[in-house]
Amino acid sequence: MATARNASHGSxxxxxxxxxxxxxxxxxxxxxxxSSKQDNECVHLARWPVVILGVLLLLASLAGFVGAYWNRPALLAAYFSCMAALIVILFSLVAFAYAxxxxxxxxxxxxxxxxxxxxAGYSDWLRHYALARWPEIRLCLSASELCREIGRDRPYLTAYQFFHTELSLSR
Incomplete structure (x- = not known):
């Protein structure tokens, strides 16, 4: 009975x-x-972390699959360790972003x-990070379609009209 239950959990x-x-x-x-989008400065920060995250997820899930399918305890232990580490890293990133x-x-x-x-209303670390990278941030913002999209959807004739308009993009 216990063997059938373990086989079911393994599958x-x-x-x-x-x-x-x-x-x-x-x-x-x-x-x-x-990574192939060389002309867009906005995705520069996310290029390689996404590839690395995908490869780590691929390797961990491959270890979990092989370990569970062929009942290899060492691979399952490595899989669970990797998953625990990934969960801790993700929680740490969320806590850091909130902080x-x-x-x-x-x-x-x-x-x-x-x-x-x-x-000035943000944390010292974020303020320093944004000021040190302002040229890249400015390039990213100027290359985006956001300002043109707002102007195309709602043509403003005066600054007064612009200042009194709700600017959220949710429609």
Whole structure:
């Protein structure tokens, strides 16, 4: 009875890891596609981390699949260790992102339909990071279609009309 239950858990683990293995392929493809976009400064930061994340996911899911399918405890132990490490890394990234953006830097401005944001309202680390990389950020913002899209969808004749318009892109 216990052997049949263990075989059932092994096949479920193998199936889930095979699906994860298949899902890692588009992640790697997206990273390769981002790395081929040499003209866009906005994706420069995400190029290789996406490829590396996809490869790590591929290797971990391959170890989990082989370990579960052929009942290799060493591979399963490596798989569980890798998954635990990936979960800890992801939680750490979420905590870091929250810590550097917790004060959101926004404040209400009388007579405006939107909130203003100032860099001084964010953490010291984020302020320093943004100021050190401002040329790249500026290039990214100027190359994006966002400003042209806002102007195309809502033509503004005066600054007053612009300042009193809700600027969210959700429609």
């Amino acid at each position: 479920t683990t193998a199936l889930l890891n095979f699906v994860a293995l298949l899902c890692s392929i588009p992640v790697i493809g997206a990273g390769i596609w981002l 550097v953006t917790a004060p959101d830097g926004s404040y209400a401005v009388p007579g405006r339909a939107y909130r203003e944001y100032r860099l």
